[in-house]
Amino acid sequence: xxxxxxxxxxxxxxxxxxxxxxxxxxxxxxxxxxxxxxxxxxxxxxxxxxxxxxxxxxxxxxxxxxx
Numbered sequence: 001x002x003x004x005x006x007x008x009x010x011x012x013x014x015x016x017x018x019x020x021x022x023x024x025x026x027x028x029x030x031x032x033x034x035x036x037x038x039x040x041x042x043x044x045x046x047x048x049x050x051x052x053x054x055x056x057x058x059x060x061x062x063x064x065x066x067x
Contacts, residue, residue, distance in 0.1 A: 007022065008024075009022065009023050009024035009025075009028050010022060010023070010032070011023060011024075011028040011031055011032055012024060012028055014028075
């Protein structure tokens with residue numbers, strides 16, 4: 001017999017709320033956003049130098065990031 005578990009908040013593990021999906025509350029939603037903004041979460045990839053960033057955003061690079 002397959003058991004279906006209710007989806008849980010990825011921050012605290014409580015049952016998710018329809019209003020704040022996939023979180024249980026505005027507090028957990030905000031906490032998750034602050035983790036991204038404060039670099040608590042990171043997407044793996046090669047380090048990028050400040051010069052590479054400046055070149056990318058100055059318009060020297062193509063739309064897809066290629067020169």
